[in-house]
Every structure is written in C-alpha cells, then in structure tokens.
Amino acid sequence: MAASELSCQVSEENCERREAFWAEWKDLTLSTRPEEGCSLHEEDAQRHETYHRQGQCQALVQRSPWLVMRMGILGRGLQEYQLPYQRVGAAKEEREETSIQELLALEAALGGRCEERQDVAEITKQLPPVVPVSKPGAPRRSLSRSMSQEAQRG
Numbered sequence: 001m002a003a004s005e006l007s008c009q010v011s012e013e014n015c016e017r018r019e020a021f022w023a024e025w026k027d028l029t030l031s032t033r034p035e036e037g038c039s040l041h042e043e044d045a046q047r048h049e050t051y052h053r054q055g056q057c058q059a060l061v062q063r064s065p066w067l068v069m070r071m072g073i074l075g076r077g078l079q080e081y082q083l084p085y086q087r088v089g090a091a092k093e094e095r096e097e098t099s100i101q102e103l104l105a106l107e108a109a110l111g112g113r114c115e116e117r118q119d120v121a122e123i124t125k126q127l128p129p130v131v132p133v134s135k136p137g138a139p140r141r142s143l144s145r146s147m148s149q150e151a152q153r154g
Helices: 100-107 119-125 145-153
Strands: 003-015 021-043 049-063 068-073 078-080
Touching: none
Parallel strands: none
Antiparallel strands: 003 021, 021 049, 049 068, 068 078
16 A cells, blocks of 8 residues: 655744744645455466456545544545544643542632522423333333324324
C-alpha cells in the first residue's frame, strides 16, 4: 500500500499583544489500496497458466485543526465527519480531584440553592408510567381489550 502525505504548518505572531500561535498537522493523506470486490483470477490447467489482477483505488483522508475529517475514494466524493472534542491538557489521572470543602464553598458562594430546583417526586410524577420490558424467550402477554383500545387512541 503506497501512501503520500501533505503536512501543514501555520504560525502567527502579534508583537503588540505579545502573542504567538503555531500549529502543525497532517492535512492530506492519499493511499492506494486494493479495491474490495474488484479482482480477476483466471487459471488455464492445460497450459499451466494463471492470471490474477486486483483493482485499486485511491483513498483520501483530509484532516483539519477544527476537528473536521473528510474521507472517501478519490473521484467519488468525500464524506465529512465532525470529530468529538478532546480536552487538551492533563490526563484524567493527573488532574486534582475537587475536595468536599471546595464544593461546599462553591455552593455557599452560589447562595446554596438553585431557584428553579424541583424535588425528585415532582419530576417523577410528570414522567409517563414505567412499563416493564419482557425478557427474550419469555411468553408474551396479549393486550386486554381496554389496553388495546387505549393503544389505538394513542
């Protein structure tokens, strides 16, 4: 599998505000791969000859620092994907855990109570009733007449 890569480098400098930015990423990768379902194989037993040919395609992957990735086969269009955001910084294991005292101090600073707060009982009575899900292989119940009429009415 042959591949070619194109890298990008961007740098900016603002001397007045004493700011600088620098980024480098693999922008474009073009690789040649065997094309799935596109092969030819012939054998001639009398002449003891074989012929094999595998179709090839050029796969294109384009990345950007804005977490957008475009992928596809060259000449057939690209599919765009928005990559999930990944926090830059310390790994989860390296981060400090917030202590109970810090959480209580934050809660006190916010006034201790949310104005729009509701009790759990108020929230759950607004929800539809819970219907148990039958397990696979369990005998199915038929709906009674009143339940089936209710289901038809919506």
